[in-house]
Amino acid sequence: MAFRTEALFRDDAYLKTTEAEVVALTERGGIVLDRTIFYATSGGQPGDTGSFERTDGGRVAIAATVTGETKEEIIHLPVDGQALPVVGEKVRLSIDWPRRHLLMRMHAACHLLSVVCPFPITGASVAENDSRVDFDIPDTGYAKEEVTARLMELVHADHPIFIRWISDEEFAANPGLVKSKNVRPPSGTGRIRLVCIGENATVDSQPCGGTHVASTGEVGEIHIGKIEKKGRENRRFRIRFGPPPVN
Numbered sequence: 001m002a003f004r005t006e007a008l009f010r011d012d013a014y015l016k017t018t019e020a021e022v023v024a025l026t027e028r029g030g031i032v033l034d035r036t037i038f039y040a041t042s043g044g045q046p047g048d049t050g051s052f053e054r055t056d057g058g059r060v061a062i063a064a065t066v067t068g069e070t071k072e073e074i075i076h077l078p079v080d081g082q083a084l085p086v087v088g089e090k091v092r093l094s095i096d097w098p099r100r101h102l103l104m105r106m107h108a109a110c111h112l113l114s115v116v117c118p119f120p121i122t123g124a125s126v127a128e129n130d131s132r133v134d135f136d137i138p139d140t141g142y143a144k145e146e147v148t149a150r151l152m153e154l155v156h157a158d159h160p161i162f163i164r165w166i167s168d169e170e171f172a173a174n175p176g177l178v179k180s181k182n183v184r185p186p187s188g189t190g191r192i193r194l195v196c197i198g199e200n201a202t203v204d205s206q207p208c209g210g211t212h213v214a215s216t217g218e219v220g221e222i223h224i225g226k227i228e229k230k231g232r233e234n235r236r237f238r239i240r241f242g243p244p245p246v247n
């Protein structure tokens with residue numbers, strides 16, 4: 001049976017700690033809670049790591065967070081060899097915030113890249129220091145220096161980044177919202193989560209379940225490390241933090 005975990009990170013990506021109750025332990029030793037701030041791996045963003053503090057003061061280190069039988073069931077995978085909390089126990093959760101904040105900055109940077117390069121997306125992967133977005137295009141016609149400059153214009157403009165929920169009907173009436181070529185956002189739950197950039201979403205809006213920083217300024221300095229050819233019709237852009245390396 002699948003549990004439904006209340007995903008607090010969907011409404012507030014900045015929660016670093018919270019209390020929760022253990023509702024189940026899986027056969028593989030995973031921990032399911034009634035609610036969580038740990039993002040579960042999906043949409044190209046890796047799940048959170050961190051720890052639980054037990055009522056007796058003991059700690060349980062969490063190595064990974066994944067979804068279970070359904071997307072609503074979130075499973076925390078502890079580092080092997082630790083004493084596990086029991087069902088009904090209250091625990092205090094802490095995510096590895098420095099790592100998560102890097103992922104939020106990088107994830108928002110991927111959205112900015114999709115604004116600068118408005119082409120169909122075939123894949124994306126977010127990591128702490130190197131992210132990639134694949135576009136379905138034979139040639140962008142852009143040099144990486146030019147893309148970096150346009151990304152940094154968006155960063156310097158410090159546009160707000162916020163979440164807006166729309167109905168399935170509103171979403172169906174706006175097919176242009178989807179930039180991903182192969183992945184359709186889950187519909188049928190009655191609402192779709194849009195990640196919007198700019199006042200009144202004038203810069204961008206697209207369906208996404210991930211965690212992002214609250215403004216483009218918070219992304220900080222980034223650059224395009226590489227534009228790689230991935231087959232005839234695909235170009236892979238690699239985003240890195242900091243200024244471009246000086247040759």
Ligand SMILES: [Zn+2]
Pocket residue numbers: 107111195208209210211212
């Ligand atoms: Zn996103």
